[in-house]
Amino acid sequence: MTSLLDPDAAQAAIEHCYEQGWSDGLPLVPATQPLVDKFLVAAGRSPDEVIGRLPQLDRVVTVQLAAINAVMAGCRPEYFPVVLAAWEALMRERTTAGGGWQSTSGPAPLIVVNGPVRTELGFNASGGVFGPGFRPNATVPRAIGLIVRNAYGIHPHELEQATQGLPGRWSICLAENEEESPWPPLASELGLPDGVSAVSATLLRTCEFVDNRHTSSAEQLLSDFADTVGRSGSWIFEHASAGVVFCPEHAQQLAGAGFDRAQVRAWLTERSGRSTAELARAGKDRLEGRLRLPGDGEPGAQFHRVLPSDEPKNLLIAVAGARNAGISMVVRLFADWSGTAVPVTRPDAAGPTADNKVEI
């Protein structure tokens, strides 16, 4: 069979895609209508349906354009419903309709997948979950990046003005490790029925891991997280939202001490932040409008919480990674998070339902 493949033609097609300015820097899979048609069938959506709009740039994203970009990213047809759910989840973020994709912060989408679709499509939920190494985890977020680049026309050094950009931009898509999590899936916490495949997503400003495998105290463990969540570096407005992707070991340790998700969130909300004096040292102790600016430097013991509330939308909590060490990732959110999960939908293989779609 391999003798029938034509590597010379493949190389020429890949070079063609580079020459058109479509690539994010890595080779693309050239998209053809027969392959795009398989994606459209897998999703059961009309190719002309508009799923994103940036009037300021005079651009729209249709299902057809999303499918072409998903093909180019290296997705398989059956991943496309996940790409569409991830895109919809990101469309629920306030900043994606504004200047988020053009921002100097160079924010990275964080995409979390729940439900049976994880195992069905082979998403990685355990070791090395922030990547690389797994086709669905790598290609779904890459598809999002290519849609932004090509369908919105937001290219680096032009309409995209990232000062440095976040490591992992267009490559962070993780499946929740539901099997080793002591808590219900994230999508269930956000109100979807158990067993529904779903995607949650937001934009990240930065991420930093917490390595803590030396204490049996839940409070000491949580204090380590509170310190990282409360850092001033990416805290520029009155409050900032965050998230923690707990490894199974940390999640199980906390659950063993009686903490559920809401209790972890309440604990961290109360204790993550900085004192006036600490903020003053970084010139962030005075509020003017939305911004933190240098104040009068008055030393004070007053404690400023970084998180605006202990609602899920202000502290996303997920569980993913291997159960081999106490290493978890703290993420800082670019702006607000919708705090919702989008069900993954596809046509019912057993026959059409009322709306010709069924949750998988």
Added chain:
Amino acid sequence: MPNAILDPTGRAHVAAAPLPGLVLAPRPPGLAGVRIGLLNNTKHNAALLLAEIGNLLAAEHSVSVTIAETKPNFAAPAPADLVQRFRRECDVVITGVGDCGSCSASAVADGIVFEQAGLPAAVICSDAFAVTASAMAELRGAPGYQYLVTEHPVAVLDAEQVRERAKRLVSEVVSMVTEPAGR
């Protein structure tokens, strides 16, 4: 015949049809008695810089600042009702500061909208964002659209330094919005 490689941009058909070029609004010969509008895009120091330029113009050119507003969203173009208010209440618009990824492009888009509404506009951008500002001008069918650049950064300046910037910009603002337009 192999299958065609599909275009992922949705713009393959657009490239062939060039947008109509921008016709700038007519400029007054001088600023005496002209009503000035200031549109602040919320970026730090923008309000102060615009206010200082307005003060200098009032002192040196007998203008009056008749409307000063803040954009509801720095990343999005100025809404139509805001443009209409400026159209009613002033003769010339000064706006900025383009000092971030999306707001620089957006400030240029606003300048073009004001020109189309008959209002001469001076858009001020930080020089670090000139490429994205020019990319937006091209996108809006106004390649080569001229805006004023000021040295980056603007947000970290203190009040005295902002006033200094305003002094350096004011003559450029005048030539940008009066006849003959400097572009």
